[in-house]
Amino acid sequence: MNEIRRETRHEIRLRVNGVTHELRVPARRLLSDALRHDLGLTGTHVGCEHGVCGACTILLDGEPARACLMLAVTATAHEITTVEGLAGPDGEPNAVQRAFAECHGLQCGFCTPGFLTTVTAGLRRDPRPTHEGARDMIAGNLCRCTGYQNIVRAVERAAELESSR
Amino acid sequence: MKPPPFDYVRPDRLADAVAALAAPESKVLAGGQSLVPLLSMRLASPSLVVDINGLPGLDVITVAAGGVQVGALARHTAVLESPEVARVQPLVPMALEHVAHATIRNRGTTVGSLVHADAAAEMPVVLSLLGGSVEVAGPAGRRTIAAPELFVGPLESSVAPDEIALSAFFPALPPGAGVAFDEIARRHGDYALAGAAALVEGERIRVGYLSVSDVPTVVDLTGVPPGDRGDAALDRLDPAGDIHATAAYRRTLVRVLTDRVVAAAIANAQGGTP
Numbered sequence: 001m002n003e004i005r006r007e008t009r010h011e012i013r014l015r016v017n018g019v020t021h022e023l024r025v026p027a028r029r030l031l032s033d034a035l036r037h038d039l040g041l042t043g044t045h046v047g048c049e050h051g052v053c054g055a056c057t058i059l060l061d062g063e064p065a066r067a068c069l070m071l072a073v074t075a076t077a078h079e080i081t082t083v084e085g086l087a088g089p090d091g092e093p094n095a096v097q098r099a100f101a102e103c104h105g106l107q108c109g110f111c112t113p114g115f116l117t118t119v120t121a122g123l124r125r126d127p128r129p130t131h132e133g134a135r136d137m138i139a140g141n142l143c144r145c146t147g148y149q150n151i152v153r154a155v156e157r158a159a160e161l162e163s164s165r
Numbered sequence: 166m167k168p169p170p171f172d173y174v175r176p177d178r179l180a181d182a183v184a185a186l187a188a189p190e191s192k193v194l195a196g197g198q199s200l201v202p203l204l205s206m207r208l209a210s211p212s213l214v215v216d217i218n219g220l221p222g223l224d225v226i227t228v229a230a231g232g233v234q235v236g237a238l239a240r241h242t243a244v245l246e247s248p249e250v251a252r253v254q255p256l257v258p259m260a261l262e263h264v265a266h267a268t269i270r271n272r273g274t275t276v277g278s279l280v281h282a283d284a285a286a287e288m289p290v291v292l293s294l295l296g297g298s299v300e301v302a303g304p305a306g307r308r309t310i311a312a313p314e315l316f317v318g319p320l321e322s323s324v325a326p327d328e329i330a331l332s333a334f335f336p337a338l339p340p341g342a343g344v345a346f347d348e349i350a351r352r353h354g355d356y357a358l359a360g361a362a363a364l365v366e367g368e369r370i371r372v373g374y375l376s377v378s379d380v381p382t383v384v385d386l387t388g389v390p391p392g393d394r395g396d397a398a399l400d401r402l403d404p405a406g407d408i409h410a411t412a413a414y415r416r417t418l419v420r421v422l423t424d425r426v427v428a429a430a431i432a433n434a435q436g437g438t439p
Contacts, residue, residue: 008173010173027170027171027172027173027214028167028169028170030167030168030205049166049205050205050206051198051201051202051269054266054268057268060271060272063242063271064268065268065272066198066269066272068205069197069198069202069269070197070201070272071168071173071194071201071214073216074175074194074197074216074218139266139353140265140266140268140269
């Protein structure tokens with residue numbers, strides 16, 4: 001306990017929601033903490049911090065990834081999208097965000113950023129999911145409030161909103 | 166929790182990566198989907214993490230008539246979605262569908278999952294059943310480790326601390342043979358309580374098991390009467406009880422899964438879809 005180890009800090013660039021940030025972080029800084037603590041992007045929530053709950057899911061080059069399962073120093077070559085980056089440039093919520101609001105797909109909201117990122121990417125891969133496909137899409141995200149029914153409805157509603165654009 | 170402090174290098178040449186691993190308590194980082202949680206839970210505390218994501222050419226998936234070679238940086242998703250892989254060795258995507266969730270598969274690597282050597286993981290069983298191998302590079306050069314020599318114990322592979330796994334080789338499905346995979350988990354994407362993969366070639370029937378022994382275990386069930394296969398397999402397995410399932414329940418699952426995967430593999434061999 002007496003020995004305080006001096007940690008090397010690495011100068012890295014993170015590209016988040018279209019903006020390049022320069023920061024100095026120790027190698028052990030999780031991407032989730034770099035986003036929240038270093039960049040102040042607290043929309044990415046940290047639940048279990050070992051990859052199980054899905055609350056910290058961000059998009060890495062457009063595909064979902066757990067921010068708590070990546071070291072920030074390994075995220076430099078990627079385009080990162082957090083929940084803050086899902087809305088349009090005018091702040092207009094995207095179809096998934098609108099559908100979650102419409103269908104009451106959230107209660108306390110803690111898990112919601114992870115669902116929104118996961119579903120936004122999921123609908124790009126599968127724009128017209130079946131009911132089973134909609135459930136599958138969110139299988140890696142935990143919600144303790146809703147019982148999932150309205151979240152599944154929100155996935156299906158988001159697909160409708162996207163296809164009617 | 167947060168990972169303990171460690172030094173970090175990201176070499177862009179294999180020789181530099183191998184040299185870096187000479188440091189005591191060094192650890193290779195590829196996809197990080199097993200290593201990073203181990204760091205965060207402080208079950209692992211390496212002094213040096215060697216990030217191999219900067220090494221060139223390791224994300225390649227090579228498909229030939231003889232089998233599928235998967236590079237160390239190929240993500241599960243890339244392997245799972247390759248129609249060429251599915252054509253040459255369908256058991257690989259059949260099992261990969263069960264590896265964690267899509268979000269984890271986007272980052273996790275198939276080779277990393279093999280050398281992590283978790284007896285509850287899917288891909289070590291697939292490699293064992295198919296008689297595949299892993300190629301590693303170390304200070305003394307390259308060597309190929311066959312599956313039976315690769316898995317030593319729970320979370321223990323025979324890859325030395327100063328070696329890097331470069332690729333894994335899954336042999337092709339022989340003409341007329343059939344394969345199947347199934348597992349039972351509390352929730353899809355969770356670690357399986359028990360799982361099984363079957364390979365049927367003519368009269369020959371072999372089944373590999375996960376989560377019911379310390380290392381992936383392949384049992385030859387050739388010639389065993391259909392009703393006795395599960396019990397014959399259990400002679401070679403050692404299911405343990407834990408908070409997720411009792412040993413007795415896991416034994417039941419072995420019987421159920423054995424019958425399921427053998428039937429599905431026979432159907433697969435006859436041209437039916439598994």
